[in-house]
């Protein structure tokens with residue numbers, strides 16, 4: 271397999287246009303893109319080829335054998351029973367050979383197809399996982415699910431139906447003509463007259479079938495996308511009692527898909543039956559023409575019998591090839607979609623050694639970046655992470671954070687963060703407050719490098735985050751999100767994020783440390799309790815505590831907490847407050863607070879408005895100042911009192 275070569279081929283064919291929304295089938299490009307995956311299986315394909323040829327010959331020789339039996343034995347008036355018996359055995363042998371070689375050909379081809387598709391699916395999933403947040407903002411999860419599931423399945427059909435049909439049915443057609451001409455050239459020429467009629471019907475149906483097929487596929491993917499979106503937002507649907515409305519919308523999509531399917535089926539049936547009529551008509555014509563010749567003693571009866579059999583066999587491959595047109599189209603569209611994803615580079619990538627540095631990166635920053643890179647390599651090997659140049663160890667990172675004159679926007683022309691400066695000292699506990707949409711979450715997304723700033727730089731211990739490999743950065747900076755995500759799996763797995771190098775004892779110690787142990791112990795199987803998807807068996811506060819434990823085991827130098835905005839009961843709130851107090855010790859901590867009570871004890875509170883810092887100081891200083899913070903505080907006090 272040569273994915274790099276395949277992607278290169280693809281990109282050349284697309285002329286670097288990787289953003290086409292509705293790809294059109296491009297057959298040559300699709301075949302070229304697949305060629306890298308086909309090459310390693312050349313021996314397998316050769317075997318398939320040989321088996322197919324043998325199976326086709328075994329099938330096509332059967333009518334010829336009957337012709338010999340009829341003309342050379344039965345009609346010749348010979349009473350040669352042994353010759354007849356031999357013909358019967360050879361006939362059986364041919365049937366058996368057709369069965370065996372078709373079986374081998376099918377199995378080998380299915381095996382090759384499945385292995386290629388499973389490899390592409392794996393690479394596709396891996397590639398999607400590497401994309402940055404901007405990509406997921408732009409791409410719906412429903413369409414990604416479709417790409418990983420049904421588009422890769424369409425590739426499988428490409429191997430098992432399209433490739434096979436093109437070869438098997440194409441060769442069958444050619445050989446049938448050869449046999450026909452060998453039997454009787456005049457009758458064969460009569461059959462050739464049929465070709466233009468068949469071609470006209472096939473072409474007319476082809477465009478119908480393409481339209482109905484594409485319609486059905488589009489409606490199916492819309493329905494899948496709708497289901498995916500609804501499942502991820504189910505709690506909202508239930509809270510707002512939108513079940514009926516969503517059900518109505520789903521029913522509409524379902525109905526449209528049902529209608530498109532019916533249309534597709536009807537077109538296919540009509541096409542198949544039209545071919546049947548044409549086939550019967552041809553048999554009738556040949557029976558009349560050939561029968562007259564037999565009666566006039568110009569043609570042997572056995573030849574006519576074989577001819578009629580060949581005509582019947584002749585329509586089946588044409589029918590199959592025309593039907594495969596749809597599969598070929600959907601496979602090429604699927605290849606286009608998949609390769610478009612493969613060709614999409616992540617917006618955020620680790621800087622490659624020797625690449626141009628950001629203008630702002632200082633010499634010392636670069637040296638430290640080198641150090642951090644080395645650390646990643648060393649930690650990946652499980653060794654003591656030492657930077658040879660600077661003598662840094664991972665444990666030496668202090669957690670000094672500087673936002674230096676940064677500006678950022680998700681979309682051009684709509685600034686979210688504007689020329690913001692902020693320095694956070696190692697070990698400081700910072701609270702960030704502000705009205706909704708002020709840019710608080712965006713600020714921490716930038717620190718985690720989910721997005722890159724357009725101006726300025728963000729530095730950790732003097733190193734630009736763009737110079738730190740992402741794997742290192744995400745070990746340095748731990749994030750507890752507003753809605754902590756728990757996976758289907760045990761509590762142990764969720765705390766250590768499936769990292770087997772973290773022991774059970776470490777997980778339990780972390781849970782005890784943040785006060786989650788008592789909650790876990792109450793669960794039916796304690797730490798081995800299997801959580802359902804998103805940890806739906808736990809309350810919001812309990813999920814927060816588990817995610818605190820997660821932070822403890824991964825020991826980040828900088829902790830970011832995007833506080834849950836959901837109302838928690840006072841007991842859970844106290845548990846979370848205690849947990850925050852312990853996890854924030856000896857690490858730089860930034861808390862985006864929705865409840866001011868969480869950050870009243872913070873070393874410093876930042877008040878944000880419209881992407882800028884408008885006030886900062888500790889709780890008392892900001893109350894004294896009498897600005898936005900005081901307003902927010904009085905508002906929150908009013909709410910509590912109310």
Ligand SMILES: Nc1ncnc2c1ncn2[C@@H]1O[C@H](COP(=O)(O)OP(=O)(O)OP(=O)(O)O)[C@@H](O)[C@H]1O
Nearest residue numbers: 407680681686704705706707708709710711712713
């Ligand atoms: N992925 C995104 N794509 C485009 N715009 C976004 C995206 N995320 C946030 N925004 C916009 O950026 C602005 C700041 O959002 P952000 O989430 O940073 O605010 P916030 O202060 O954290 O708000 P809240 O307190 O409500 O969470 C908002 O106007 C929001 O609509």
